[in-house]
Amino acid sequence: MSNNQIIVPLDVADLESAIALVDQLPQVNFWKVGLELFTSSGPKILEVLKSRQKRIFLDLKFHDIPNTVAGACRGAASYGVDLLTIHATAGKDALKAATEAAQEGAAQAGVKPPQLIAITLLTSISSRQLAFDLKVPLELPEYALEMALMAQESGLNGAVCSPQEVAQLRQTCENDFLLVCPGVRPSWADKGDQKRSLTPAQAIQAGADYLVIGRPITAAAQPELAWNQIVEELATVG
Numbered sequence: 001m002s003n004n005q006i007i008v009p010l011d012v013a014d015l016e017s018a019i020a021l022v023d024q025l026p027q028v029n030f031w032k033v034g035l036e037l038f039t040s041s042g043p044k045i046l047e048v049l050k051s052r053q054k055r056i057f058l059d060l061k062f063h064d065i066p067n068t069v070a071g072a073c074r075g076a077a078s079y080g081v082d083l084l085t086i087h088a089t090a091g092k093d094a095l096k097a098a099t100e101a102a103q104e105g106a107a108q109a110g111v112k113p114p115q116l117i118a119i120t121l122l123t124s125i126s127s128r129q130l131a132f133d134l135k136v137p138l139e140l141p142e143y144a145l146e147m148a149l150m151a152q153e154s155g156l157n158g159a160v161c162s163p164q165e166v167a168q169l170r171q172t173c174e175n176d177f178l179l180v181c182p183g184v185r186p187s188w189a190d191k192g193d194q195k196r197s198l199t200p201a202q203a204i205q206a207g208a209d210y211l212v213i214g215r216p217i218t219a220a221a222q223p224e225l226a227w228n229q230i231v232e233e234l235a236t237v238g
């Protein structure tokens with residue numbers, strides 16, 4: 001387990017707050033830029049992170065028709081980011097179009113292509129909500145697995161799943177399929193809106209390649225201390 005497997009989201013409202021967080025936690029090497037920050041501040045933060053040699057997960061969770069997601073992925077890939085997200089529920093045609101467009105966008109910009117990963121089912125959704133609100137007739141683990149398999153068949157590099165499904169996805173999708181787990185909560189942290197969590201050590205043991213851990217670190221009274229506690233917990237995992 002390496003500290004580089006922990007991705008911390010910059011879920012803040014503006015560029016200044018994002019830079020302050022990056023400055024406060026110099027030990028973090030992999031940052032996530034998501035909808036809140038990108039919508040308010042655009043791509044400037046990506047330049048800031050690159051100038052500090054940080055890795056970047058651009059989590060814009062695209063979900064649209066094939067032509068539109070392709071255009072968005074072409075643009076996003078031109079920034080030279082490491083990871084990029086799309087919802088698996090956009091469907092096979094959109095996933096394939098997105099994969100090709102991400103490669104094209106990166107090639108045109110002369111940067112390394114991002115690893116395109118699919119959201120299987122948001123970690124804020126419970127089994128009950130999947131059945132009763134979203135009207136999906138499959139059991140939740142089976143549904144998440146089906147979404148991951150569709151992403152793999154469509155040529156994506158990996159999937160985002162909750163730690164509770166990662167062991168099954170790892171077993172079925174094998175080792176070269178990247179598995180990224182948000183919804184990770186140390187035993188001492190609040191779950192908040194996350195419904196399917198496990199601890200950092202449990203998630204890594206179950207087969208996650210990367211953990212996305214936000215508020216337990218960023219909303220802690222002492223973020224550096226919270227980071228250190230998580231790193232110590234993970235050091236116990238072989």
Ligand SMILES: O=C(O)c1cc(=O)[nH]c(=O)n1[C@@H]1O[C@H](COP(=O)(O)O)[C@@H](O)[C@H]1O
Pocket residue numbers: 009011032034059085119121122123124160161182183184192194212213214215216
């Ligand atoms: O794609 C993601 O990163 C993501 C997918 C998902 O299913 N659930 C999920 O929580 N996330 C993101 O992971 C982060 C979790 O943050 P915390 O709940 O604060 O640890 C947020 O930035 C979410 O946008």
